[in-house]
Amino acid sequence: MNIKGIFKPEFWDADPKSAGPYKQLFDYKRIWQLCIGILVAVSLVPILIMASIDFSVTRGAIISENTLEAARTTSNTRRSVSYFLEERKSALQLLVEMHDFRSFHDPEKLGEMLSSLKKSFGGFIDLGVINKAGKQVAYVGPYNLEGREYAGQDWFEQTVEQGIYISEVFLGFRDSPHLVIALKHMLDEKTNHFKILRATLDTKQFNGILSSLVLSAGEDVFLVNREGILQTPSKWNGEIFSKIGFELPEESFRTKVEQISYRKGAPAMVGYAYLENTPFVLLYVKTEAEYMGGWQSSRDTVTWFTIISIAVIILVMWAVASYLVDRIYIADMTRSKALQQMEHHNRMASIGRLAAGVAHEINNPLAIINEKAGLLKDLFTFSKAYDADERVIGLVDSVIGSVERCGRITKRLLGFSRQTDMEFRPVYPRKVIDTVLSFLDKEAEYRCIDVSVDVDDGIYEVVTDRGKLEQVLLNLINNAFQAMKDGGALWIRVERGDEGQVLFSVKDNGCGIPESDLKRIFEPFYSTKKQSGGTGLGLSITYGLVQDLGGEMKVQSQLGKGTEFSFMLPVVPNINGES
Template structure:
């Protein structure tokens, strides 16, 4: 599996849990909130509709009852003879008008339906109503309130008629009610923008002029379903009728919240209705608010999740990078230690044959000298060449010996003598030992020891070895680049955080190529010409610094110079 895809899987896992875990309860809360506010708003809306319809029913019933009792009062306080003339009825009519101007006319009928007296805008005296349904009903039940009709007058009106029987005489008093006044009274009922009220009779015929959807005295078959007889107030609404979201997505204009109630005075149905869109507009506002909260909340959760996941991953990446770096260092250090041991064993074994070669060489040299003295060989040139060769053997043995000594030093595991070292004193002391060599090569040596540099824990001898090695390397590389002019070497020391002290040796020498950087601390790696360096100096330094619990690092740029940094544990005060 590629590390990248593993990264992606981790990213997805973290991201999805960071989004899902807060968003599920969040959405749940939102839905519960919506659900309950919906119920509350619905109930409130329906209740207010019911209250309105009930209030108006009472008002209309009161109106009808008052008109009826007006007539009953007249008929009960007068005898037929008092009212059977135009003059007397006119007098009563005018009194009646002072009570309610809804009365349009007033008339008196005898038991045969003959209109004996009348006052009003028409000439109706002398007409016989015996066969009219209203007359029949009033004769039967004693009181009659008619539906609205056009009648002889071709003008919408309804009548109230009452009957009286005294001294074996029966007579009827009838009044016409101005539909316009009645209509205005019912039509005044306004609810919201689209709410309205109207009255229909038992056959579904409009008794008042509805604001929408029909005309007076017409029948709207769609409203017939309301006509089923019921007690109290009936409401017609359901979730399905206006949808879960309050008709948010599809504005329905002809879907209504309806409340109906039967009048008590007359089998008329008072219908109040309001477009659900309008009635439940509060619900829509809540819905908008909830959608906004959900959107903003979700967006926030997602944004935060992305942000945090990014940070978390970066942190994980940093830590694993650090871990990998430490592992590398550890492997490197282990490998160095193993190499050291192997090299030490190797050096020991090489020393024995070297000793033999040395003995053999000495023997050969001795014999050659003897032969020369005894004149057994006389060719001077050959002798010279042989002697040169002998000398070379010594030189090369010395060289091998130098290498093995260095290896043995490298592989040696002596316990360091740990003590607190004051760098302000120690570094100038060490720098003093190389100042001669530096000035010979025209190198200016700068010491930048911070006044606040704490003491370090280490072994003086080992630290000296490390620093001298670094100084010598620096001088060599400076000489390579600058000859005997313009070299700069600086030694600095300062605290690195609370626990560490950095000692840096910086030169302006040739610098180290990136390929060499990788192997810089490996044993036997050297850029010096053969015979000049063993390639062990820096690896010994590295081993020492690791052994002291520190870290050694290098940064370099070809053509600009190199900085070696030795990080040692600060002495605990």
């Protein structure tokens, strides 16, 4: 089956409802569609289901893995930031516990404490002592802040109320990002006498905790306050004090991971934790393109491979189903054609038997007529009453001649109808042609068809089956008569071919055969004369008879100019493998 036959097999245009004695048994197009549907369902549906499950499971595993990684990174960073702040708060508490608060009023002593904090921890800028009234009574640092009033400020009120205060990152009059840690220390609980130790820290070490993390291009870690204002620089949200571009998740002092829309609606994963007793919220953001990128690339590769594989599978199933159903269709049509050809042969055999019977029955009265006519002639001959009447003797001779002619016709009918089994005998091509033409000489005479027979010198006899050769020539000459108009010409030629072969040709000047039909004229049931009663079996049977005789048939034709059928027969056929 060629490529065209795969995509449009023979059964495609067949009509399952077509009438006829041997119409097709099944709707082969429907069978083909069912085959394709079943093959696709059985082979592709499990593949697609498994691919869908694998897609879902793999995606879920990657999301779960990255969720755990985000939670782990967020938790570790939260502990680092909390430890940083807790460490400095504890250092201040230790100073308060180890020293009498009255020594904090000594600038030298307070300076030594600040120097010690810078050496031990780093990041401290200044220290100040504020009394109960909110006045800074002692200060050591780069600015002149001694005597500054803080009463009524939020941080002072919160420190008084809660005992400790950690501020957001802010600029203040220093015009530099910093944060404040303040501790309340009770001097006398009965009189509620207390003082506050206030320390200012820069954000270099604070920011260093986050910048030291090893992050990929699609990850970002930063701190914000409870209003979503950046407290540390962010890769995508900008510098300190910028507003982040998404809503903060709900408050939770435990690490959580959620999915959010980030950066122009792009999906992302955010790990977050609110730092207890601080205004800070730690955010870890990882874009979906980052954590799903590798999987998406592999998914695209697998998807394309799957699509190509499915296309190849469907193409193969299409081809296999087309081939198998087409073979069944051809077998069904061959069965139908064989039955119809068998019926034709049976009909021809019946006609042959009928012709033999008719010829036999006609021979009997012909014999009586011939006998009586001969007796009349004898009587007329020996009777002197009719001796001189030549007209009467001529009538009797005419009757006897007609009887002999009828006898020859019936003899030919009997000879033609009795050729059943293959029997190779020497025959004379000229005599065979004359015998066949005797059946058609009246039609040729009536239609003024000029029949020319040319047999090369030296061709005397051919060992072949006479009956089959007669049938081949009769079919070809009869087809030529049908193709010609009245007054046409027919040429029958016998000549020497290759060594040990004889070439027979029958040529007419009729209508010719279209080039598109030449390749199919020997196919059974293919006919260009179906509307006029053609069965499409004549040339097919003729072609088979020539092959039975060990020959090969060819055809040449030009539309409107005529057709020539030729076949080559061996002078002595190869019987049982011997020449």
